[in-house]
Amino acid sequence: MARRPASRRAQRGVALMALLAVAVMVFAYVLTSRLNAASRFVGIDREHNAMVLARAKRALIGHIAQRASLSTENNPGRLPCPEAPAFFGDPAQEGIAAGNCTLPAVGRLPWRTLGLEMLVDAAGEPLWYAVSPGWALPSAGAMLTINSDSIGQLTVDGAANDAVALIIAPGPAMTVLAVGACTAWSQSRPAAGPPDLRNYLECANATSPADATFVTGTPGSTFNDQVLRVTAADLIPPLEAVIGERMQREVAPALRTVYGAASWGTSAGNPLYPFATPFANPGTSDYRGADGVYQGLLPFTSSAAGCGADPRCSATFVSWNTGVGPTVSASGGLIISSSCSFPDPATARCTGVYAGTGIVTLRMSVRANNVAMALRTLAPNNMTVEYGLVPYGPPGPGTSASGAFNTNGSANLLLNADVPGLVDGLGLPLNVFFRLTADLGVIADHALLDPADPTTGWFVRNEWFRVVYYAAAQQSTADGLPTYGCDSTNCLRYNASTPRNIRSLLVLAGQSLSNPAGRPNGTLADYLEYQNVDLGTLYEQRQPRASKVGLPAINAPFNDRLILVDWITPNPTFPVATLP
Secondary structure: OHHHHHHHHHHHHHHHHHHHHHHHHHHHHHHHHHHHHHHHHHHHHHHHHHHHHHHHHHHHHHHHHHHHOOOOOOOOOOOOOOOOOHHHOOOOOOOOOOOOOOOEEEEEEOOOOOOOOOOOOOOOEEEEEEOOOOOOOOOOOOOOOOOOOOOOOOEEEEEEEEEEEEEEEEEOEEEEEEOOOOOEEEEOOOOOOOHHHHOOOOHHHOOOOOOOOEEOOOOOOOOOEEEEEEEHHHHHHHHHHHHHHHHHHHHHHHOOOOOOOHHHHOEEEOOOOOOOOOOOOOOOOOOOOOOOOOOEEOOOOOOOOOOOOOOOOOOOOEEOOOOOOOEEEEEEOOOEEEEEEEEOOOOOEEEEEEEEOEEEEEEEEEEEHHHOOOOOEEEEEHHEEEEEEEOOOOOOOOOOEEEEEEOOOOOOEEEEEEEEEEEEEOEEOEEEEEEEEEHHEEEOOOOHHHOOOOOOOOHHHOHHHHEEEEEEHHHHHHHHHHOOOOOOOOOEEEOOOOOOOEEEEEEEEOOOOOOOOOOOOOHHHHOOOOOHHHHOEEEEEOOOOOOOOOOOOOHOOOOOOEEEEEOOOOOOOOOOOOOO
């Protein structure tokens, strides 16, 4: 009987332990349920953010393509800067991009510039945006270089050149801890004043001032940014579609006029086309055309002063043929005496005496090398004429110029200057001294080479010519003289079922489908696809829909775009190109 109290105490202890176990189980259940619920809410938030970010990205790409299509856009492909900091909190101006920005730039997404309403993340915060150097204007009036080989310069998660822009959902304000590469910061979100990016972004994304290094990360106690990349691969295909259309509208007509004027002995209805530059690395080519080459790079060599160390710059490629001396003649008067020479390789000159009673046209004949291996125009105002009763009087410009091509690509030029005949008191003609001087500026760069040209300057500045292939029918070049011009038996054509009726065309090479990191290089197959690579006279236009599954073979990986320059009837009709 003495053991009963001890037994009761043991039973009460067991009961207490059981109750404690039940309590622990209930607590664990409640805690787990709440954690699971929180996890579900985080997942829902991130799904919402993903949809908002994707919408912003589509709008950004559409904005770039729409802007690039405008003839007034001098930097097709440029991204807008972030929202101007001064517009923060201003209902009338917030969401408008700054006109220029220090790059790399980080700020709020310029939603109004993109044609959107203010997009917010799951925490109700407007989206943020980062843009790479080379893709937005660093200063008012700046000129960029954006083409198929352009890359982004933002480093993301340690991958260099990974993105051209980032769109970021900042999430709710938080206290950032000094963990790893993160700097401690207690975020606050004031309603006014220029926003401090550290109050919205975390860790590497919050470097102030902004740098080009970013992270995506996962949500945690010290980071909650949700980041969406915008890459060159996202932007370039739609940009190329627009550039192809602008080339058809603006570049092709300019190329038709190079040697299509009567001053070259040709006609607008049957132009003569320059020889091509043999294909080589477009990044290092000198872009000098060669006799007998009908396809390759555009003959884009330039003689313009100040074009720098670019290998395509040469003041002497198009030159006077000093082996064939200049001569001078006259109409409306007489040449009493004359002497012609090349005082230096860049200058042709004739001096002498003429006589006449009315307007006398002095004509200097001179031969120039390599004219059909480049894009040139005649500029008679770069010839000077001096005349007087004593040598020589004030200089004046030439009057007109014309040229006739030879099969080797040289041209015979006829440079004209109208001068007055002088008479004495009896009306008899007096002997008048003259001097005609023509430097190589008489054969000037065509407007298509001019980066300041209001119509095609964008093509030069953004170096689209470095990703363009050029072809002309042999009979439509100087090798087709004297009766140049291709016909239905020897013109170029596209796709096997079409007639041979193309005198000249361009191929806009898209981003490399096989070696995207290896351009520029000298491998043609890294630029063109299929039929366009075989150096023949048949070219190919496919629908550039390489990424879609289940399409017929005609839609295999392909992103070349043909630009029709000149043709004979019937008018070729290219298939409509669709975006990838």
